[in-house]
Amino acid sequence: MQTALKRLPDAELEVMKALWDAGRPLTRPELDTALRGRNWAATTVLGLLSRLEGKGFLTRQRQGRGYLYAPAVPRETYLAVEGRSALGRMFAGSAKNLVAALHECDALSREEVDELAAYLETLKRGDP
Amino acid sequence: MMPLLLSYWKTGLLASLAAAGLLLAFPLLDRRYTARWRCRVWIALAVLLLLPLPSVPARAPLRLELPGAAVEPLAAFSGADAAGAMSSDERAQGEAAPVSPPAAGRESAPQAEPPQDALSHIPQTAAAPKTGAAVQLPGPEAPRPLPPSPLSPLALCGAVWAAGAVVLGLWRLGAYLFFLRRALRRARPVTDPRVLQAFRLSAAGLGRRAPRLLEAPGLAGPLTAGVLRPVLLLPEGTAADAGLPLMLAHELMHLRRRDIPKKMLLLAANTLHWPNPAVWLLLRRAQRDIELACDEAVVAGRDAAYRNRYCDALLAALPCAQGDAPAPGARFARGKREVRVRLAHLFDRRAKRRGRAAAALLLAAVTAGSALVACTAPAASSLPSLSPAAAAMPKPDHGATQGEVAWPIREWAYASISGVQSVLFSASTGDFHLPPEIDFPHPSAMGYQTLSGVYSPSGGHWLLAGLDREGRGSLVYFYRSDDNGLSWEQSEYDFAPLLGGLEFDSLVNYEQLNAQTTFLSARVRDGDGRSLLLFHSADGGQSWTLRRELFPGTLGDVRHLRFVNPEVGFATAIDLSCDKTREVYRTVDGGRTWEKLDLWPALRELPLASPVFTPCCLAVHGSDFLVGYTLRSGRNDEVQLLSRDYGET
Numbered sequence: 001m002q003t004a005l006k007r008l009p010d011a012e013l014e015v016m017k018a019l020w021d022a023g024r025p026l027t028r029p030e031l032d033t034a035l036r037g038r039n040w041a042a043t044t045v046l047g048l049l050s051r052l053e054g055k056g057f058l059t060r061q062r063q064g065r066g067y068l069y070a071p072a073v074p075r076e077t078y079l080a081v082e083g084r085s086a087l088g089r090m091f092a093g094s095a096k097n098l099v100a101a102l103h104e105c106d107a108l109s110r111e112e113v114d115e116l117a118a119y120l121e122t123l124k125r126g127d128p
Numbered sequence: 129m130m131p132l133l134l135s136y137w138k139t140g141l142l143a144s145l146a147a148a149g150l151l152l153a154f155p156l157l158d159r160r161y162t163a164r165w166r167c168r169v170w171i172a173l174a175v176l177l178l179l180p181l182p183s184v185p186a187r188a189p190l191r192l193e194l195p196g197a198a199v200e201p202l203a204a205f206s207g208a209d210a211a212g213a214m215s216s217d218e219r220a221q222g223e224a225a226p227v228s229p230p231a232a233g234r235e236s237a238p239q240a241e242p243p244q245d246a247l248s249h250i251p252q253t254a255a256a257p258k259t260g261a262a263v264q265l266p267g268p269e270a271p272r273p274l275p276p277s278p279l280s281p282l283a284l285c286g287a288v289w290a291a292g293a294v295v296l297g298l299w300r301l302g303a304y305l306f307f308l309r310r311a312l313r314r315a316r317p318v319t320d321p322r323v324l325q326a327f328r329l330s331a332a333g334l335g336r337r338a339p340r341l342l343e344a345p346g347l348a349g350p351l352t353a354g355v356l357r358p359v360l361l362l363p364e365g366t367a368a369d370a371g372l373p374l375m376l377a378h379e380l381m382h383l384r385r386r387d388i389p390k391k392m393l394l395l396a397a398n399t400l401h402w403p404n405p406a407v408w409l410l411l412r413r414a415q416r417d418i419e420l421a422c423d424e425a426v427v428a429g430r431d432a433a434y435r436n437r438y439c440d441a442l443l444a445a446l447p448c449a450q451g452d453a454p455a456p457g458a459r460f461a462r463g464k465r466e467v468r469v470r471l472a473h474l475f476d477r478r479a480k481r482r483g484r485a486a487a488a489l490l491l492a493a494v495t496a497g498s499a500l501v502a503c504t505a506p507a508a509s510s511l512p513s514l515s516p517a518a519a520a521m522p523k524p525d526h527g528a529t530q531g532e533v534a535w536p537i538r539e540w541a542y543a544s545i546s547g548v549q550s551v552l553f554s555a556s557t558g559d560f561h562l563p564p565e566i567d568f569p570h571p572s573a574m575g576y577q578t579l580s581g582v583y584s585p586s587g588g589h590w591l592l593a594g595l596d597r598e599g600r601g602s603l604v605y606f607y608r609s610d611d612n613g614l615s616w617e618q619s620e621y622d623f624a625p626l627l628g629g630l631e632f633d634s635l636v637n638y639e640q641l642n643a644q645t646t647f648l649s650a651r652v653r654d655g656d657g658r659s660l661l662l663f664h665s666a667d668g669g670q671s672w673t674l675r676r677e678l679f680p681g682t683l684g685d686v687r688h689l690r691f692v693n694p695e696v697g698f699a700t701a702i703d704l705s706c707d708k709t710r711e712v713y714r715t716v717d718g719g720r721t722w723e724k725l726d727l728w729p730a731l732r733e734l735p736l737a738s739p740v741f742t743p744c745c746l747a748v749h750g751s752d753f754l755v756g757y758t759l760r761s762g763r764n765d766e767v768q769l770l771s772r773d774y775g776e777t
Contacts, residue, residue, distance in 0.1 A: 008314065013313055014576060017316060020316075021316055021317075033636065043162070044710060052367055058582070075347075076680055079314055079345050080312065082310065082314060089307045091302070091303035091307055092303075092307065093303075094299065094300050094303035094304070095303045095306070095307030095308070096305045097300065097304070097415070098300070098353070098388065098391055098392060098395065099304075099307075099308075099349060099351045099352065099353040099385050099388070099771050100352045100353075100379065100382035100383075100388055100391070100418075100422075101348075101349055101350070101351035101352075101464070102349040102350045102351065102378055102379065102442070102445055103348075103349050103376055103442070103445065103467060104447060104463055105349070105446055105447060105463030105464070105467065107468070107674040108446050108447065108463060108464060111320060112464045113446055115464070116443055116446070116467055116468065116471070118463065119468060119471060120439050120440070122472055123439075123471060123472065123475040124436055124439075124475075126475070
């Protein structure tokens with residue numbers, strides 16, 4: 001299943017996010033409630049759901065008069081797909097220019113963090 | 129448009145050079161002044177870099193001259209200063225020497241030296257103050273051949289600059305939008321109530337400016353993004369521990385201090401001045417100082433314990449190698465160094481800070497620097513701009529000789545052929561009669577035929593053109609003599625394909641400037657009016673192209689068209705859009721576009737009563753340009769205005 005996983009368009013991703021956030025299968029009305037901020041027409045949602053099902057991202061089961069929708073792909077799995085973008089890596093450096101982050105480190109080694117901790121200790125000790 | 133753009137870039141470049149001077153000269157800035165005040169300096173510089181500083185006219189109070197620009201009237205029968213820009217730095221270049229690649233390279237060369245005047249106020253600058261002589265203006269003595277290419281190196285550099293800025297700007301914008309979109313796609317609202325509580329507390333003072341709080345995977349640390357609808361992104365799984373409020377305080381402080389708009393400003397300045405490495409340095413410094421200033425602001429007014437907790441939180445927030453590390457290698461060292469600097473800075477608060485007095489001094493230096501920059505742009509143009517002469521010119525159409533310089537002279541000349549086949553060639557240096565034995569090769573019939581052209585006494589060249597009165601109205605005869613009129617060559621050219629059915633009415637001007645540039649201007653009968661057409665030949669008259677058509681709609685009755693060099697020329701024409709007075713026009717691009725020159729400031733200073741000036745004639749002498757005026761005040765005085773710099777003064 002994972003071999004064919006591709007990035008989703010924005011709208012379909014929103015639906016999947018709603019399903020993931022819920023943590024449990026949702027009925028159609030519940031899904032509509034979760035997506036109410038988007039002001040999508042009912043036919044739009046229907047189209048999205050059917051496309052997602054076609055791509056294998058969600059499953060539906062009959063329950064009573066309606067269906068129950070559940071995600072078929074876990075969130076982490078999909079995020080791995082999202083992250084695999086060469087373009088993203090290229091842009092990452094330039095993008096930092098316009099955001100305000102807490103720090104600029106991507107990852108420090110254990111030794112470096114320890115070094116910094118030790119340095120902080122000396123600073124604190126020097127300061128009454 | 130081009131001259132304006134170029135002058136903007138030029139002043140922008142000079143401002144950035146001043147910034148570079150400041151940067152290099154004050155590395156001690158860091159130790160003595162707070163980061164918050166430093167940020168203001170950087171922002172001020174960024175604004176300065178973005179604003180097109182108006183170039184102060186030549187009569188600036190503080191005139192610091194680049195020595196190379198101390199100009200004598202030059203053997204500058206030389207290449208075109210195609211831009212003819214208003215900044216007299218360029219003017220000086222135009223006078224002293226043509227826009228040769230070194231001079232044009234000065235625009236975009238990364239290692240352009242800071243202007244010496246800006247540096248003279250900065251002690252012990254790291255960059256050696258180069259004297260103006262080193263600012264490369266090629267020696268003024270050598271007359272240079274006219275550059276054949278129509279695209280000047282200056283315009284080319286300007287185009288490269290513009291293209292680079294656009295590309296860089298688009299890349300950066302694209303990167304940011306891409307990143308933001310991706311982060312938002314992966315983000316989801318924070319659900320941990322303790323995190324939400326901590327956020328609500330920290331964001332208490334912000335009100336409507338509070339950002340949305342989201343968490344996203346793959347982030348190394350919290351970050352704030354967005355200007356209009358800011359969003360605060362936390363790494364996924366951020367715990368609501370003791371350090372969280374402090375981290376949030378840092379991010380929200382960024383928002384309070386409007387750091388993102390400041391970063392945008394710096395980035396814009398950097399994008400615009402991308403060829404200048406000093407501006408990149410400025411960007412790095414400023415970005416670092418923005419972080420330091422934010423740290424400062426967070427712990428301001430708090431006790432040491434708070435500060436210690438803040439540092440602990442900062443350390444705890446650092447990602448350890450197990451997390452996602454997409455960018456390996458070099459960033460490690462930089463990240464660690466950055467944190468060290470920040471920690472040290474926070475503990476450095478006991479060091480003496482000069483505070484406001486020093487910052488005021490800095491800002492004063494910056495403004496003084498910008499004022500100085502405005503003054504260096506107009507390098508001295510200490511030439512006389514007027515020679516109001518009450519002497520009447522003998523014949524309005526002859527050039528008045530100046531006589532003191534030895535550049536090649538082109539005299540306007542005309543020849544008349546009367547019915548009895550005697551030919552009179554006249555130029556200001558004398559008249560030439562053609563011996564009657566020589567059969568002047570012109571099929572004239574009766575009447576008075578006027579040829580138009582140029583005469584070079586130094587080489588004995590005559591170049592004349594005339595119309596065929598009897599035959600087709602699109603034929604032009606050319607006559608050339610290289611030996612002072614003893615022998616002649618005749619050629620003809622049929623302009624019918626270029627005229628499109630119109631016929632010549634009279635010739636206005638014919639001159640050959642060099643082997644690659646010849647101009648012919650003529651009036652054509654066009655319905656019930658007359659237009660002026662300007663033709664250009666790049667091969668000495670073998671073939672011609674139409675350069676410009678001046679319709680009576682905007683310019684009427686164009687006369688007296690002369691070129692100084694392949695790019696710069698002057699003409700008089702009636703401005704129909706503005707009370708039908710005759711005005712002087714100038715072109716700086718070989719006749720493609722013309723602009724009206726305002727000579728009124730010069731005319732106003734003449735000691736004559738109640739003048740109404742009409743320009744009656746132009747003369748070009750080497751690179752000088754004379755306009756003769758007749759006064760409609762009853763007297764027969766005529767006034768001449770002389771310009772030595774292509775009409776700038």
